[in-house]
Amino acid sequence: MIGKYAFCPTSGASLSREAHYDEQGRPERVPQSDNLSPNAALESPLTMGKRRSSRRALTTYFRRCHRRHADPNEDLGRRAALAIGRLKRRACGRQERDLIVWFALGERLARDGFDVDWMTSHAEPRCPDCSGRLTYAMEPDGPVGRCGGSCDDTGDDRLDTIRETVCSLFAQTFPDDPSPDTDALELL
Template sequence: MIEELAHDPQSGAPLSSVKNYPGPEVGEGLADVQTQAYRTGVRTPEQHPLVEWSGTREGTLTNGELVSAQRGLLGYFRRTHRNVRDDPDPSMDSTAALALKRLKAEAPRALDSFVWYALAERLAAKGYWAAWMLDHVIARCPHPTQRVDGEVVGRCGSRLKFRPGVGKLEGVCAKCPHEHGAVDEALVEYIGDIYRASFDEEMEARLL
């Protein structure tokens, strides 16, 4: 994840409040958004007892990523779980770990935002209170932006802004509001696709 929810994409560790300014030469050849990040400051991961820490992350420069590793999202989940709840449930961590393994196996390129929503749905289906997770994710636009052989391999990923709809607020792509429009239904459909691909309920029932 990035912006106000940024964490180390490999471990899920929090990032330092102090920014580093390595100079524009470090950003040469990088995408514009990465180059800009280096110019405005980059942070480093800070070791945390709730994440699976690797010494190789020490001193790494990052402002987070839109797609984190499985271990990164799990570390973020564990930290957030304990920040939100006075009585965290250890079994919820274990269930989340198994669910993330399946989600990342089926949708390795899916943005953290979409995986997080699918994870919340899975935990709720398993009987856990997961509503708190909705306050710790940034809703993003799922509009397809790149296809290869008919398969969608890229999503917009812009933050959503919300405008009054019929009897509710509707999410609209902040970057391309006119081209992408309201994306609520597309978001629900895409997260549902990820969920169904990761958790075959009929097969699970046969195994019980």
């Protein structure tokens, strides 16, 4: 992931607060080793995160985030790792983004009976086109998220696009389950 929730896309390690600047002035942060990523500082390059991370990185991020909210649950960890693997294998195009996989994972785990409300604290919906931040407005049908960077002039609700992409990935990955309704997703 990028932005506030960025992590190392290779190992899933947390990133240092301190930024280092490359020869072109772009900020980069150092992956921090911990018990979930013991060699992260040695094996991972400087980064600010990526839109698409490895299966290992997203699984590590999930475990780290869950630890902040509850005692480790081995069954939840196993199911999450399996679901992330399946989601990553089936994803293509926009579906491959960590954000989309994260929200589809939340839907899968909620259907398996796990509490996933805490997952919303670890991902921020971003524009599916430019990955910019969204601006929100309250309309009669509920909140609407528009691209804060104005990457398109249509003013479409980017949250709808994100929901449709999540539902599409979920339906492709778990064809035996009923497809989720875009307005009834657990995390969006």
